[in-house]
Amino acid sequence: MKKFSFVAVVLVLICSGVIVACTGCGGSKEDPNQVTMWHWMTDRDAVLQQLAQQYEQETGVKIKIELFAPSDSYSQRITASSQANTLPDIFGILDKKEIFADFIRYGFVANLTEEFAKDGGAWEKSMFPKALDVNRFKPDNIYGIEPGIYGVPIDVTNIQMLYNKKLLAKAGIKKAPTNFSEFLASIKALKRVGVSGLVSGWGEIWMADAFASNYAFNIMGEEKVMATYKGDVKYTDPDWIKVLNVFKTLSEAGAFMEGIVTKPNKEAEQDFALERAAFAYNGSWCVNVYHDMNPSLEYSAMLPPTINPKRPMKIWGGAGSSFVVKETSTRKDKAIAFLKWLSAEKQQALLAKETRNLPANRKALESIPEVLADFASVMDNTTHPTIWKYNELPAVTEAFDKGIQSIIIGEKTPKQVASEVQAVKERETEKAKRRQ
């Protein structure tokens, strides 16, 4: 019996060794006609593989698309590969702009400015400028990177409000509200028929921050917001109190769905998709999500209702997913040519249709679903922290966002929150000065 078990173990080992040796140890040789692209988008893998095949048929250049999801482990792989010098020809950098800048600084990312400028800037002109901005380093940027465009966006995204057409009709509301008083009137009408107002995943605090930022830009304008981040304007300024008052007013009007401050966005998406709330604040990715949860949902996108009619409502948006080309790749030209082809109108329209994401190519808008077109139509109104001249200190943002939650649950007043945020700002600025 003992002999038998010993033999069994040895056999298992030998079999494992043989299988391992036979099936997995082949080293990969570099093919000069094969471009490798690493991506992280599970839901776009099938259509990217399809496009890669089409590209090979058209040009003879083989594109090897490899998926590494989820995005966290994709980023780890990119970091590890950069250190082992095994980055593919095309990859994405999902981290903050300063990490993007590091990749450029250490020679991993090609400057694509010349390519974008060719043929009178045809490639650049075909894209949404806001999508390119995320991949652009302006002259005198704080990272010390040579000015230029370093990445190619394949889709764009923005965060807006959505309304359920059926629920609004049920409350007798004929058109979506465009200003704040109309919005408050809609909430009243919805309450009368027992429908919840606004739902959003503000348990994920950055979404509440984005909403507040929309109103900060609308109430006081970009210049004053940037001046606040720089430290020249205080959070106790009446305009900032007005921004915080938006949450107080909405909370007192019963506009928020119950539990909004702790709700994860996935749950908020379910609430809107299942018609439990009439309005939602969500990103353009929701089109895909709502389609999966409730294909018959009738809804449309709208800008958050304005308070100050003299200033436009600015929403967060920009490049959704972007790719860069490895600077030292021997197939750099082929990699750039593929990205150029991938971001062209026809391919972008296919990507948008199949994945329900907004195309980065503005010419592709004509052939996309109506609700996506609604989202895309306001791309010129978008802004994003990654392209701002100044960004707020993380501790201040955290205090501000927590303050919003306190206002919504009636724990603090806008004035109290503003004073507390200003105190944090002064403390953090002092700390930053000492560190310098």
Next chain:
Amino acid sequence: MNEPTKRNLKYLGLHAFLLSVALTCLFPLFWMFRCSLMDNQTVFTDKGLIPSVINFGNYADAWTKGGFGVYFFNSILYTVSVVVGIVLVSSLAAFAFSRLKFWGRDAFYYMFVIAMMIPLPGSFVPLFVLMNKLGMANTRIGYILCMINVGLSLSIILLKTFFDKMPSDLEDAARIDGCSKWQIWWNVALPLARPAVAVIVIFNSLNVWNEYILAQLLLSDDKLMPLQRGLMAFAGKHSVDYSLLMAALTISAVPIILLYLAMQKHIIKGLSSGAVVG
């Protein structure tokens, strides 16, 4: 209150508590199975414990869409190879640390203990660079060796604790019977440590079966990926196909549940006889 009533009440309380613990553990599995039989819309709307419409087709869809055939084979291969490797290497090492005297024994042992403190993500970059330098990145053997390394520390500690308790008379008797050190390890120490080995097998099987992050880092070729990769097919960045994901999760959970049931007797014995002490 008389004695039998007191005893019955005590048992009733104890059983109620154990039942609630069992329910807490089993309910997520039941919910996973329940959702695997629904479609993506009814997952959110059907509130009943038993779905109003049952759809077993999700399993076939999950298997084909997730490409489970090759991933399943890979996961079985990785699990068997890694667990066999860990049991062999850790039992030899633990035996040496426990029963043999050699220079630097304690220092080497503490090195393994310290290695346990390093979280896996902390070693990602060095591991990836090392595997690339050795030409073992994107190979099955590279991944298997890394996973054996990951499981060694805990297994050595568990087995050493067990071997430490082995009476030295047994070893002496085997030596008088003419056994070499190898034979004592194989014929005496290892059979006695069967409960501890069972614990190591189940712990490491679970670990390898559910591992994905290291596989994702070291392997590029889709054909080499483990089962967890198949699950990713149903979870996009923003949208999730819940019904297929739950069917896929059920498929991936079945082998490990069967393994646990098969080894349950040994695991309980191993745990209760102090296999996890220290």
